[in-house]
Structure formats: structure tokens, C-alpha cells
Amino acid sequence: MPSLAARIESAFDDAVKDAQRAAEFQALMSKADSIRDTVVAGCDKKRKKLSALRKEAKEAQESGGLSEEEASRLTVRLDEADGALQQARRLRPVTGSLFIRLFLGSVNVKVSHEEDRKKLKEEYNKFKSRTNLLFILIPLSWAANIYLLSDWLSYTHWITVFGHIWLLYYYVTLALRENILRVNGSRIMSWWIVHHYISAAMSIVMLTWPFTSLHEELMPSFTVFFLSQAVVMQFQAFYQRRRHYSLVAQGKASQMDVTNPEGLREYNTTALLVVLVVLLMGTYCFELYLSYSMLHAAIYHPGLQLWRNPMFYKQELQVVFVGAAFAVLAVGNTISLVRTVSDKCVR
Amino acid sequence: MPSLAARIESAFDDAVKDAQRAAEFQALMSKADSIRDTVVAGCDKKRKKLSALRKEAKEAQESGGLSEEEASRLTVRLDEADGALQQARRLRPVTGSLFIRLFLGSVNVKVSHEEDRKKLKEEYNKFKSRTNLLFILIPLSWAANIYLLSDWLSYTHWITVFGHIWLLYYYVTLALRENILRVNGSRIMSWWIVHHYISAAMSIVMLTWPFTSLHEELMPSFTVFFLSQAVVMQFQAFYQRRRHYSLVAQGKASQMDVTNPEGLREYNTTALLVVLVVLLMGTYCFELYLSYSMLHAAIYHPGLQLWRNPMFYKQELQVVFVGAAFAVLAVGNTISLVRTVSDKCVR
Ligand SMILES: CC(C)(COP(=O)(O)OP(=O)(O)OC[C@H]1O[C@@H](n2cnc3c(N)ncnc32)[C@H](O)[C@@H]1OP(=O)(O)O)[C@@H](O)C(=O)NCCC(=O)NCCS
Ligand SMILES: CC(C)(COP(=O)(O)OP(=O)(O)OC[C@H]1O[C@@H](n2cnc3c(N)ncnc32)[C@H](O)[C@@H]1OP(=O)(O)O)[C@@H](O)C(=O)NCCC(=O)NCCS
Known part of the structure; x- marks a missing residue:
């Protein structure tokens, strides 16, 4: 069995490693936070922009400014963009219903x-x-x-x-x-x-x-x-x-x-x-x-x-x-x- | 103003970038999760070990097996280790009081x-x-x-x-x-x-x-x-x-x-x-x-x-x-x- 001093030293090293891990956890969390903020901030605006573009494309198609083929290619593109935004929107904090708001306030309950x-x-x-x-x-x-x-x-x-x-x-x-x-x-x-x-x-x-x-x-x-x-x-x-x-x-x-x-x-x-x-x-x-x-x-x-x-x-x-x-x-x-x-x- | 197709393409790129960010967020979160799991799993055991070592050091000092100087050096080490573990323990999920358990169950409410x-x-x-x-x-x-x-x-x-x-x-x-x-x-x-x-x-x-x-x-x-x-x-x-x-x-x-x-x-x-x-x-x-x-x-x-x-x-x-x-x-x-x-x- 190693000496008491050696064992204390190794326990100390262990604890320090855990503290470093904790610091890394905090760093990851704050990085995740800033990503979430960036994504969430733009989400609604981007969504509106996509639906405006969709409308424009439809009008252009109706007025004959767009070929059928081109229009369907653009629609697919817009659908893909919508899907991607949908993915991003999952990061948004969500309170859920009025009932949660009544008891906890408008806080994020998405875990x-x-x-x-x-x-x-x-x-x-x-x-x-x-x-x-x-x-x-x-x-x-x-x-x-x-x-x-x-x-x-x-x-x-x-x-x-x-x-x-x-x-x-x-x-x-x-x-x-x-x-x-x-x-x-x-x-x-x-x-x-x-x-x-x-x-x-x-x-x-x-x-x-x-x-x-x-x-x-x-x-x-x-x-x-x-x-x-x-x-x-x-x-x-x-x-x-x-x-x-x-x-x-x-x-x-x-x-x-x-x-x-x-x-x-x-x-x-x-x-x-x-x-x-x-x-x-x-x-x-x-x-x-x-x-x-x-x-x-x-x-x-x-x-x-x-x-x-x-x-x-x-x-x-x-x-x-x-x-x-x-x-x-x-x-x-x-x-x-x-x-x-x-x-x-x-x- | 760029053409409709170009604008749709750029909106698409934007959305995809957001989706990538969302994926990055998820990756960060799961990395943070696994760090948390590692740290939390060992915390209690390490704490017990530290207090056992502390006891041993005290006994050794009393029985004359440790010089005063060495004993105080080890105590400082143990204190530092305790501090580090304390840091790590902050990652533990916490429910808080019985009252939270009554309404939400023993779930983590540390945000x-x-x-x-x-x-x-x-x-x-x-x-x-x-x-x-x-x-x-x-x-x-x-x-x-x-x-x-x-x-x-x-x-x-x-x-x-x-x-x-x-x-x-x-x-x-x-x-x-x-x-x-x-x-x-x-x-x-x-x-x-x-x-x-x-x-x-x-x-x-x-x-x-x-x-x-x-x-x-x-x-x-x-x-x-x-x-x-x-x-x-x-x-x-x-x-x-x-x-x-x-x-x-x-x-x-x-x-x-x-x-x-x-x-x-x-x-x-x-x-x-x-x-x-x-x-x-x-x-x-x-x-x-x-x-x-x-x-x-x-x-x-x-x-x-x-x-x-x-x-x-x-x-x-x-x-x-x-x-x-x-x-x-x-x-x-x-x-x-x-x-x-x-x-x-x-x-
Ligand atoms: C018929 C019944 C047993 C089917 O249960 P099931 O097989 O779990 O149903 P599903 O697979 O559709 O469940 C989908 C989800 O809803 C949940 N769920 C279904 N019925 C639920 C209910 N009555 N209360 C709460 N949660 C319910 C399930 O747990 C499942 O959750 P998950 O997505 O988190 O896993 C269930 O709907 C039921 O018990 N209904 C009657 C309840 C009732 O009338 N109570 C009052 C009189 S006693
Ligand atoms: C005396 C008093 C005004 C001091 O308030 P304060 O200056 O905010 O007090 P502190 O700085 O010590 O507050 C520490 C924390 O406790 C909170 N707090 C203090 N008193 C609180 C109370 N009665 N209810 C809820 N939260 C309270 C503060 O918001 C602060 O929170 P934070 O750490 O999240 O910022 C406050 O304690 C008080 O109002 N007490 C009397 C309440 C009472 O008797 N109500 C029933 C009869 S009307």
C-alpha cells in the first residue's frame, strides 16, 4: 500500500481532475447557451422571410415569370429550408401551456x-x-x-x-x-x-x-x-x-x-x-x-x-x-x- | 436586388447553417451530459475517501507517525481537494425540498x-x-x-x-x-x-x-x-x-x-x-x-x-x-x- 502522503496526493489529483471537468462542463454550457441565443434570435424572422419568398415564388409562377420546372425546384428548396429551420427551432425555450405558466411562470421547461x-x-x-x-x-x-x-x-x-x-x-x-x-x-x-x-x-x-x-x-x-x-x-x-x-x-x-x-x-x-x-x-x-x-x-x-x-x-x-x-x-x-x-x- | 432564385438559395443556406448550429448544440449538450455523469457518479465515493484519509492523517499525527509540519502540509492538501470536489459537486442534479418533489417529483430543477x-x-x-x-x-x-x-x-x-x-x-x-x-x-x-x-x-x-x-x-x-x-x-x-x-x-x-x-x-x-x-x-x-x-x-x-x-x-x-x-x-x-x-x- 502506498504511503499516506502518496494516497492523499492521488486523491487530490483526482479531485482536481473533477473540478477541471466541472469547469469544462460550464464552458460547454455557456457555449451551448450562446449558440442557442444566436439560433433562437433569428428564427422567427427567417421563418417569415421563407413564407414571403414562398409567396413571391407562387406569384411569379402564376404571372408566368417562372417556368413550372424552375418553380418546383424552388419549392423543394424552400421545403428543405423550412425543414432545417424546424430543426433549429427545437432549441427554443418552451414554457408550454398556460397551466405551467400559472404555477412556474413563463420559464423554460424543455429539459x-x-x-x-x-x-x-x-x-x-x-x-x-x-x-x-x-x-x-x-x-x-x-x-x-x-x-x-x-x-x-x-x-x-x-x-x-x-x-x-x-x-x-x-x-x-x-x-x-x-x-x-x-x-x-x-x-x-x-x-x-x-x-x-x-x-x-x-x-x-x-x-x-x-x-x-x-x-x-x-x-x-x-x-x-x-x-x-x-x-x-x-x-x-x-x-x-x-x-x-x-x-x-x-x-x-x-x-x-x-x-x-x-x-x-x-x-x-x-x-x-x-x-x-x-x-x-x-x-x-x-x-x-x-x-x-x-x-x-x-x-x-x-x-x-x-x-x-x-x-x-x-x-x-x-x-x-x-x-x-x-x-x-x-x-x-x-x-x-x-x-x-x-x-x-x-x- | 438579386434574383428570386438567388434569394431563396441564400435563405436556404442560412437555414441550413442554423440547423448545423442546432446539431452542434445537441452535440455540446450530450458531451456536457456525459461529463456530468462521470463527475456525479464518483463524487460521493471520493468525498468519503477524503474524510477517511483525513481521519487517518489525524490518527497518524496523534500516534506520532507524522511530523507536525508534514501533517499540516497534508491537511492543506486535503482542504484543497475538498474545495475541488465541492466545485465538481455543483454539477449534481438537485431536486431541492420535499415541496418540489410533491409537485414535480424528484426531478432536476437546477437550471x-x-x-x-x-x-x-x-x-x-x-x-x-x-x-x-x-x-x-x-x-x-x-x-x-x-x-x-x-x-x-x-x-x-x-x-x-x-x-x-x-x-x-x-x-x-x-x-x-x-x-x-x-x-x-x-x-x-x-x-x-x-x-x-x-x-x-x-x-x-x-x-x-x-x-x-x-x-x-x-x-x-x-x-x-x-x-x-x-x-x-x-x-x-x-x-x-x-x-x-x-x-x-x-x-x-x-x-x-x-x-x-x-x-x-x-x-x-x-x-x-x-x-x-x-x-x-x-x-x-x-x-x-x-x-x-x-x-x-x-x-x-x-x-x-x-x-x-x-x-x-x-x-x-x-x-x-x-x-x-x-x-x-x-x-x-x-x-x-x-x-x-x-x-x-x-x-
Ligand atoms: C387506453 C390507455 C390505457 C392506453 O394507454 P397507452 O397504451 O399507454 O396509450 P398510448 O400508447 O397511445 O400512449 C401515448 C402516450 O400517452 C400516455 N398516456 C396515455 N393515456 C394516458 C392517460 N390517461 N394519462 C396520462 N398519460 C397517458 C402514455 O403514457 C404515452 O406516453 P409517452 O409518449 O410518454 O410514452 C390510456 O389511454 C388510458 O388509460 N385511458 C383512459 C384513462 C381514463 O379514462 N382515466 C379516467 C377514468 S379511470
Ligand atoms: C425585509 C425585506 C423587505 C428585505 O428584502 P431584501 O432587501 O430583498 O432582503 P435581502 O437582500 O436579504 O434578500 C435576499 C434574497 O431573498 C429574497 N427575499 C427577501 N425577502 C423575501 C420574501 N419575504 N419573500 C420572498 N423573497 C424574499 C430577495 O429577493 C433576495 O433574493 P435574491 O438572492 O434572489 O436576489 C424582506 O425580507 C421582506 O419583505 N420581509 C417581510 C415579508 C413579510 O413579512 N411578508 C408577510 C407580511 S406582509
Whole structure:
């Protein structure tokens, strides 16, 4: 074994080498920054110039100033230029949607480090699977409230409130992460994000709903709905993990997909998909049923008088909003599911 | 003017050059990535090795195996190595606190592009100044509710609920942005972030507070408190902008500071700071007063019976929590303000 002094010297050399690497990293980053600045600064102007040239070429062709052959040669050139600019435009900082702006401001959420980008999706999936238990516990706490606790405690509405605040948090963080994922190349359909916006808005409206007898009447259906949804989501996550295994096994997994440490297994996902679609359609029917019962109540329930003076409204608007939102979710989900599945069949 | 074909050709060349630059950017980024990976992978091990060597050197010195002179030479070497490693460790991806993990997952929020980093602070300040109006409108809507709307409408509690949800959103997004700013070099004291956590928790608890006569009694004080706080925050923002002008003018503004487009003006910020401190101390006294009146009510108010069986609690816990939270805020704010101001005096 070398002497202590020699070992300290070699550890020192090692550390200095790392510090040099860090300095090199910073130098690369600032060089990359200045390249990005140059490219981004000119991008929009160049794009406009190209479309102006395209227009000019078209006019020249129409007025006979350009032969057909020459015109098509120029069009190809313009297309190539557009493609190249498209490539360059990928460097632009992107905030994505208003939703990201609401929570983080107009900051760049496009992640330029490959490793960090992979981590985004990994963390998203982890979050979903970790919180699934809570998604079961919340409706269970509601059920406990309805059938047990309300007999013992004189005030239990806070249980409902906490549940809605948790749902609000859940949908907000999902929507936030999905927006960031989209900016970074995920192919997630925008409807699923809109779905989470609507769900968050529903939680907010539910928080404004006073605790009336109608509220009490509807709570059991909500509770059963959320419980069944939690079970379906569990199955959906299972399906997506399985599908991922087989995608990776076939070498088709995209950049944004997570490589699962448990290893790869071949699995026929088609059968699972069929079961999942049936379960999902069941959930959407449940949503339609909830929508129907709320809109029906809005019109016929003795505690509600939608046609009365709005000044006297107590919960009318909440019932209508949540009822309508469930209908929108059911229809939107069905359309998106059909599109996703038919896309899968074509592939 | 050159011919159309020539102009298209030159636009094409331009676009291709940009695409090449974009490719170069990607190449730089992946090179930076691999450097980061190398450095980060060994960092913790090297650190442990250094502290083991340090221990060994100390033992050797104590057992007389090392001369004093040699020992101090080696210690200097070890210190230098530690410093170098510290440099290298800056490349590690950082998530920051649990709060970021809750909303974005354990993803890297350290921003390596200089421009993007500046934007973070800029957007944070913009958010604060843009929402200041809402911070005034929300308590005004509460006042309108108390003194006007509740006579006309039969259900107005939703106004209070919306207010609390807005406050919840406000404090959550502030805390989220501040956490990200901290990871990226802001010197913001952690208390101000904790302050926003506590405020968010208070909004959640307020949402579970049933609409009782005590709630109604306390709403006017809350309303006045939030209104006065909004005014003080307006003044605080004014002070921070002014201070920033003079810092930039003196060339002292740090990397995270925002360069304001309105240009620089010399301004004596000390007088402003004195006024601000007086206003802030007034706000903290108000917080103490609210805390006192809530804790007093918790004990003496006829509608509350804290010493009763907890099964009969209706709003007891809410009153105690919010009352205690106001006290914590008042004390914590005062300590932090005194520390900030005395730091400023020393500088
Ligand atoms: C039908 C379904 C399972 C198909 O999932 P899939 O096989 O992963 O679908 P695709 O291959 O088209 O996915 C494309 C991308 O969108 C993502 N995605 C698909 N559905 C999603 C959803 N509901 N939420 C979030 N992300 C979704 C995928 O993860 C994939 O992301 P990637 O590009 O980053 O890898 C899925 O769309 C689904 O579960 N839909 C129903 C959701 C629902 O109705 N929930 C509410 C009631 S329980
Ligand atoms: C006293 C005060 C005005 C000093 O502000 P300042 O002069 O900017 O203080 P410092 O120079 O110590 O600031 C250090 C950093 O912390 C930030 N900071 C200071 N107080 C902050 C606060 N309350 N919230 C958010 N950020 C704050 C500054 O912007 C600066 O950030 P930077 O490093 O990114 O540039 C400020 O701390 C303050 O307003 N405190 C009271 C806040 C309060 O009590 N609010 C609730 C009742 S209204």
C-alpha cells in the first residue's frame, strides 16, 4: 500500500481532475447557451422571410415569370429550408401551456439533459403508482364518514373537504407534470390533460358546495365512483407497465418511456387491453349515470329550484356544473379511448 | 436586388447553417451530459475517501507517525481537494425540498442555462406584482360579502371558499417557485418559504371550517388583515425594486437579480427600509392580535368548548390551529425581519 502522503496526493489529483471537468462542463454550457441565443434570435424572422419568398415564388409562377420546372425546384428548396429551420427551432425555450405558466411562470421547461428528461416520466409513473393507495383510502374515508363516523363525531364534513383538497392537489400535479412531459416529447393526448383540468375544477366547485341533504344523498354514489375508478386506474397502470415491457422487448420503446428495473418480460397485452377497455367503458357509463342523476336532481329535486330567482340559489350552480362536467368527461373519455384503441389497431 | 432564385438559395443556406448550429448544440449538450455523469457518479465515493484519509492523517499525527509540519502540509492538501470536489459537486442534479418533489417529483430543477435561470426570478417578481391587485380584490370581495351580498343572495359562502382557494394557490406557487429559485442560487431565507407553507396550511384548515357564527364574527378582522397585508406587500415590492436599482447602480446586484428594463435610478433605500420595517412590524402585531383573539375565543367563546369531549368538536381545532399559526407567523416573521435588517446594517 502506498504511503499516506502518496494516497492523499492521488486523491487530490483526482479531485482536481473533477473540478477541471466541472469547469469544462460550464464552458460547454455557456457555449451551448450562446449558440442557442444566436439560433433562437433569428428564427422567427427567417421563418417569415421563407413564407414571403414562398409567396413571391407562387406569384411569379402564376404571372408566368417562372417556368413550372424552375418553380418546383424552388419549392423543394424552400421545403428543405423550412425543414432545417424546424430543426433549429427545437432549441427554443418552451414554457408550454398556460397551466405551467400559472404555477412556474413563463420559464423554460424543455429539459436539455437526456438523463433529466428520462427522470421526468419515471417520476410521473412513480407518483401515480404511489398515490394509488390514497385514491382508495380517500373514498373509503368518505364511506367511513357516511356510515360510521358521522354517528360518533358531531362534525365530519372536514373529511369530505380534505378528500376534495387531495383530489385537487392530485389533478393539479398530474396536469403540471403532463404538460412538462409534453414539452419534452411525450405523445400523451391533450384530452387526458384537459380531463385533469376539468377534474381539478370539479374539486374546486365541490369545495363550494354547502353540506345539504342533497349533498348527503349524492355522497354514496361519488364514493362508489371514486372507489371503482381507483380500481380501474390500478388496472390501467398494470396494463401500461406490461405494455411497456413488451415494447421494450420489441425494441420499440420511445425515448420518453421508462426502462423498468424489474427486467423485461414478453406478454400479450392485447387481452389486457380488451379487459381494460371494458372496465374503462364501465367507468364512463358510471360518469354518465352520475351526470344524469345530478342534472335530474337539478331539475326535479325538491331542495333545488333552478328556475327560481338566481338570488335564492344555494347549490343549484354546483349541481349543474358537476353534472355537466361528468357528462363532458364521459363523452370526451369515450372519444379519446376509441381513438387510442383504433390507432393501436391500425399500428 | 438579386434574383428570386438567388434569394431563396441564400435563405436556404442560412437555414441550413442554423440547423448545423442546432446539431452542434445537441452535440455540446450530450458531451456536457456525459461529463456530468462521470463527475456525479464518483463524487460521493471520493468525498468519503477524503474524510477517511483525513481521519487517518489525524490518527497518524496523534500516534506520532507524522511530523507536525508534514501533517499540516497534508491537511492543506486535503482542504484543497475538498474545495475541488465541492466545485465538481455543483454539477449534481438537485431536486431541492420535499415541496418540489410533491409537485414535480424528484426531478432536476437546477437550471444549467444562464438565460433560463435569470428568467426564473424575473417571472417570480412579475407574478408577485401582477397578483397584487387580486390580493386586494379578494379581501374586498369578502367585505362585499359581509356587508352587501349576504343581504341579497341566500348563499354567499362560496365567496369565502374561492378566496381561500386562491390564497392556497398563491402560497403554493410562491413556495414552489422560491424552492426552485433557492436551488438556483437565490439567497432567500428559508423562513420566508416556511411562511408560505404555513399560510397554505392555514388556507386548507380555513376550508374545513364550517360557516358558524364565530366564523362570521372573525371574518371582518381577517378581511382587514388581508387588505392591510396587501398594501404592505405592495410597498415591499416597491422597496425591493428600488433597492435593486441602487444595487445594480453600485454594480452589486447578484446573478439572480433582475435587471429592470425601466433603467437605473439612484435612490436612497434606507429611508424606505425604515418605513417598510414599521409597516411590517404593524402587520406582525396584527397577526399577534388575530392569534390572541382566536385563542381567546377557543377558550372563552360560548360556541366553543375546547375542554369538552373531542367527539363534540365542531370548529375547535380549526380555531386553535389558525390562532397558533398566526402566533408562529408573527414570531418567525419578527425574528427573520430583525435578522435581515441587522445583516443589512453590518454590510
Ligand atoms: C387506453 C390507455 C390505457 C392506453 O394507454 P397507452 O397504451 O399507454 O396509450 P398510448 O400508447 O397511445 O400512449 C401515448 C402516450 O400517452 C400516455 N398516456 C396515455 N393515456 C394516458 C392517460 N390517461 N394519462 C396520462 N398519460 C397517458 C402514455 O403514457 C404515452 O406516453 P409517452 O409518449 O410518454 O410514452 C390510456 O389511454 C388510458 O388509460 N385511458 C383512459 C384513462 C381514463 O379514462 N382515466 C379516467 C377514468 S379511470
Ligand atoms: C425585509 C425585506 C423587505 C428585505 O428584502 P431584501 O432587501 O430583498 O432582503 P435581502 O437582500 O436579504 O434578500 C435576499 C434574497 O431573498 C429574497 N427575499 C427577501 N425577502 C423575501 C420574501 N419575504 N419573500 C420572498 N423573497 C424574499 C430577495 O429577493 C433576495 O433574493 P435574491 O438572492 O434572489 O436576489 C424582506 O425580507 C421582506 O419583505 N420581509 C417581510 C415579508 C413579510 O413579512 N411578508 C408577510 C407580511 S406582509
